[in-house]
Amino acid sequence: MTTPIIRANNLRKRYGKDSLALDGASFTIGTGRIVGLMGPNGAGKTTALKALLGLTPFEGELSVLGRDPRRERDALMQDVCFIADVAVLPKWLRVSQALDYVAGVHPRFDRGRAETVLGKTEIRQRSKVGELSKGMITQLHLALIMAIDAKLLVLDEPTIGLDLLYRRSFYEMLLNDYFDHERTILVTTHQVEEVENLLTDVLLINHGRIVLDSSIEAIATRYLQLITSGEHLSAARALRPIHEREVFGRTVFIYEDKAAGELEGLGELRTPSVSDLFVAKMSGGVQ
Amino acid sequence: MNARSFMTLLRRETWEHRSLVWVPLLVAVLIVVSAMLSANVTNSIEIRFDGEESEFFTRLALDTAKQSQLFAVWMSSLILPLIVVGLTVLFFYLLDALYAERKDRSILFWKSMPVSDTATVLSKAFTALVIAPVWIWLLSLAMGLMVFIVVALKVGGTPLAPLGNFHVGTWFALQLTLLLNVLIASLWYAPVAAWLLLVSAWAKRAPFLWAVLPPALLVLFEDIIFATSHAAQLFTYRLTGFFSSGFGVGEVEGRGSAEHIRESIRHASEHLSALPLLGELHLYTGLVAAAVLLYGAIRLRRWRDDA
Numbered sequence: 001m002t003t004p005i006i007r008a009n010n011l012r013k014r015y016g017k018d019s020l021a022l023d024g025a026s027f028t029i030g031t032g033r034i035v036g037l038m039g040p041n042g043a044g045k046t047t048a049l050k051a052l053l054g055l056t057p058f059e060g061e062l063s064v065l066g067r068d069p070r071r072e073r074d075a076l077m078q079d080v081c082f083i084a085d086v087a088v089l090p091k092w093l094r095v096s097q098a099l100d101y102v103a104g105v106h107p108r109f110d111r112g113r114a115e116t117v118l119g120k121t122e123i124r125q126r127s128k129v130g131e132l133s134k135g136m137i138t139q140l141h142l143a144l145i146m147a148i149d150a151k152l153l154v155l156d157e158p159t160i161g162l163d164l165l166y167r168r169s170f171y172e173m174l175l176n177d178y179f180d181h182e183r184t185i186l187v188t189t190h191q192v193e194e195v196e197n198l199l200t201d202v203l204l205i206n207h208g209r210i211v212l213d214s215s216i217e218a219i220a221t222r223y224l225q226l227i228t229s230g231e232h233l234s235a236a237r238a239l240r241p242i243h244e245r246e247v248f249g250r251t252v253f254i255y256e257d258k259a260a261g262e263l264e265g266l267g268e269l270r271t272p273s274v275s276d277l278f279v280a281k282m283s284g285g286v287q
Numbered sequence: 288m289n290a291r292s293f294m295t296l297l298r299r300e301t302w303e304h305r306s307l308v309w310v311p312l313l314v315a316v317l318i319v320v321s322a323m324l325s326a327n328v329t330n331s332i333e334i335r336f337d338g339e340e341s342e343f344f345t346r347l348a349l350d351t352a353k354q355s356q357l358f359a360v361w362m363s364s365l366i367l368p369l370i371v372v373g374l375t376v377l378f379f380y381l382l383d384a385l386y387a388e389r390k391d392r393s394i395l396f397w398k399s400m401p402v403s404d405t406a407t408v409l410s411k412a413f414t415a416l417v418i419a420p421v422w423i424w425l426l427s428l429a430m431g432l433m434v435f436i437v438v439a440l441k442v443g444g445t446p447l448a449p450l451g452n453f454h455v456g457t458w459f460a461l462q463l464t465l466l467l468n469v470l471i472a473s474l475w476y477a478p479v480a481a482w483l484l485l486v487s488a489w490a491k492r493a494p495f496l497w498a499v500l501p502p503a504l505l506v507l508f509e510d511i512i513f514a515t516s517h518a519a520q521l522f523t524y525r526l527t528g529f530f531s532s533g534f535g536v537g538e539v540e541g542r543g544s545a546e547h548i549r550e551s552i553r554h555a556s557e558h559l560s561a562l563p564l565l566g567e568l569h570l571y572t573g574l575v576a577a578a579v580l581l582y583g584a585i586r587l588r589r590w591r592d593d594a
Contacts, residue, residue: 050592053398053399055395055398055592056590056592057590057592073403073589074401074402074403075401077398077399077400077401077402078401081399082395082398082399083399084392084395084396084399087391087392088391088392088393088394088395088396089393089396090303090387090388090391090393090396091391092302092303093302093303093393094302097299097302100295100298101295101298101299101400102400103295104291104292104294104295104296104298105292105295105296105400105401105402106400106401107401141396
């Protein structure tokens with residue numbers, strides 16, 4: 001892994017009396033990676049992001065770009081960009097004012113670049129955010145963010161509530177016009193299929209803990225998926241899969257840290273997709 | 288935080304709260320227009336001055352300097368409706384300033400920018416305590432001149448007192464005094480503004496009630512439990528003390544007589560400036576309270592996590 005941009009150790013965050021949003025989450029994110037932080041609703045994704053961005057108090061050690069977001073948030077935000085979700089640009093803001101504002105407060109904002117990106121859309125500078133569609137608001141937000149020369153971009157469910165065309169173009173813009181292997185992108189989503197082809201790394205979180213922290217390449221060496229049926233079932237189960245499910249009359253097993261040789265001959269072997277692993281890790285496996 | 292960022296934050300406030308700009312402007316325009324439409328502008332001056340001006344001034348035995356000062360005060364008194372409107376708009380502005388951004392979740396956008404919570408909260412306090420008052424002062428200045436021009440045109444060049452009594456130097460000196468007063472008023476009312484900002488940063492809903500009810504209940508409970516009224520006195524003094532302590536307006540003996548009126552005018556003309564308030568301890572305790580409340584608002588905005 002390259003130089004870490006984020007180091008989190010034993011993050012804990014309690015909401016109310018006995019609801020733990022983060023329960024000892026630890027992870028490291030390297031520079032130039034595109035990391036998906038995924039988990040079911042309420043798993044702690046958004047809380048983890050809020051901790052990284054210094055938006056919420058928490059316990060534990062955390063360093064983002066060498067800074068503690070609790071104490072050095074203002075300086076940190078020069079190098080970190082953040083899109084919460086489509087709803088956060090205020091309705092009264094005009095597009096031209098949004099450009100004026102970011103140009104006025106952000107030393108790394110390239111207004112010309114934002115205007116070029118906006119020029120390719122149907123968004124007019126006179127429009128107010130309240131007059132734009134959800135998809136256009138996201139385009140506007142992305143145009144603003146893409147024109148900022150930041151080291152870390154954090155996206156929290158950025159495409160939620162958007163139709164397919166906008167969702168597709170959102171990630172295309174991000175990958176083609178923004179990502180350059182020196183920046184790092186951290187994206188949370190519960191729609192795993194949508195992002196799994198973009199990612200270089202996966203962080204799965206459940207009940208406030210990291211249950212999987214792996215690069216995409218490492219998944220192929222650590223995890224195996226076996227599809228089988230009939231007489232091989234008991235042999236397959238004996239090898240202690242982490243997950244088992246039925247698909248069209250056949251049974252799909254997922255194994256962790258098993259040599260392919262052990263499973264040979266029991267059925268069809270392949271590398272599980274991120275979605276398969278997500279399901280396996282989240283449902284707690286077979287006991 | 289540099290000057291350019293802070294200017295941008297101030298511009299942002301006028302984009303979001305345009306009523307701060309155009310409501311006082313609208314009232315100023317209405318006053319000028321009604322002065323134009325009214326056929327009796329000069330009459331109203333006469334009424335105000337209790338009859339024929341020359342006679343009025345003669346009876347009061349005021350010298351020319353005092354007469355032009357009195358006239359300048361009359362022109363500037365047009366600021367009063369602007370102040371009333373301005374205070375109303377500012378009250379709702381301050382209650383909304385840190386509340387609306389949490390309600391529509393835009394705080395997550397503002398917080399994604401390299402702007403500290405301190406700068407944000409201070410930009411809002413600065414808007415309420417400096418930008419809006421100075422804007423109202425500018426409007427009243429322009430409005431006073433326009434009404435004067437309307438009066439002058441209506442009178443048509445006859446040597447009536449309003450024209451004769453307009454003295455640019457006196458008028459301008461009074462405007463500067465007025466600006467000074469406006470800024471001293473800001474210092475005096477800073478704790479009120481800071482309280483409203485704190486409520487705005489804190490309330491989950493109904494900031495208006497949270498701003499008004501706790502002080503009201505405090506007064507009520509103090510009365511019921513201790514049968515005292517320290518809180519009531521404190522709040523009343525804070526709200527009205529600018530006028531009662533600021534200008535040293537005292538009672539003049541012999542109400543109703545010409546002597547009384549002359550003395551009152553003389554007294555008032557010597558107390559046009561609120562500078563005495565700077566010698567008032569309460570001004571400074573208020574500023575300390577304002578600082579504490581603003582610090583609370585900054586902390587709340589920094590750590591409150593409900594967006």
